[in-house]
Amino acid sequence: MGAGGPDDEDNRWPPWLKPLLRERFFVQCKLHADSHKSECNMYCLDCMNGALCSLCLAYHKDHRAIQIRRSSYHDVIRVSEIQKVLDISGVQTYVINSARVVFLNERPQPRPGKGVTNTCEVCERSLLDSFRFCSLGCKIAGTSKRKKQQMASDSEDSYSSSSSHARYMKNKINNENKVQSFSPSTPPPTPASYRTAKRRKGIPHRAPMGGLIIEY
Structure with missing residues (x-):
């Protein structure tokens, strides 16, 4: 399972720790109720099968057992x-x-x-x-x-960053659209402008030296 997965939290602690904290100690052992040593104040870290009395430890040789006190x-x-x-x-x-x-x-x-x-x-x-x-x-x-809290903060930072980027891109697109809508475009030619352009092409040119050329 990768980092941040659902099992990540449990893997931080030994598997016996949470069961140990939930266990009820200093109750009478059901297996050895007739013994004066039947108070359950032991816990086996390897078996994790509930509170044990001192007599129960005979079944947990070579196991890691700890004693709970009051x-x-x-x-x-x-x-x-x-x-x-x-x-x-x-x-x-x-x-x-x-x-x-x-x-x-x-x-x-x-x-x-x-x-x-x-x-x-x-x-x-x-x-x-x-x-x-x-x-x-x-x-x-x-x-x-x-x-x-740290994971939530990291998620908020990521969301804030992506939101800022989205707002930036949206404003950029809007500004570009405004520039395009206000940019002057070349007007289509009108009949008057067409005649003016045609008339200019027909202007006569004088000969060199300012004289007129007369053909016989």
């Missing part, structure tokens, strides 16, 4: 785990329980605090100045929106 009822993931498989630049990190983490999804803030100079480009949550997004989900939404 902070104030929001899902987070340790930076040390996610940065191995995903570019998280621009996403603000937080230190929770002595570990640096990033949030999976947006956490809208009713109103930014006083003196805040930088907010998330998507949900407007207060951020440190060096970051653009508060979560992985906001990064996807923000970069996708920016790309669409």
Whole structure:
């Protein structure tokens, strides 16, 4: 698929990222409901088959599995785990329980605090100045929106250019038509002008030295 095609946006991100962000974690595992370790806080990046509990990992040996954690009822993931498989630049990190983490999804803030100079480009949550997004989900939404705006801007520029060219050509044709309509044309000959031209041809010429030639 060429650049700008419908699959272009999805190819920017790993196939597991969007399913991961949509998944519900910290629910009871249906397969291991009788176990005290049945809370689903794991995710297999290779299988992408939903939230897993620690017992489910026995079926995902040698797979890439990551652990989801909780902070104030929001899902987070340790930076040390996610940065191995995903570019998280621009996403603000937080230190929770002595570990640096990033949030999976947006956490809208009713109103930014006083003196805040930088907010998330998507949900407007207060951020440190060096970051653009508060979560992985906001990064996807923000970069996708920016790309669409850029494509729309490029399309408008192209349309504006073609419209200007069309207006220029239209004005040029109109001006040429005006010049042709106001240019004087050679009038057709009239009987009077025809007689005048004929009379001029009959003017006699004098002989050299001003004399008359008389023949005997």
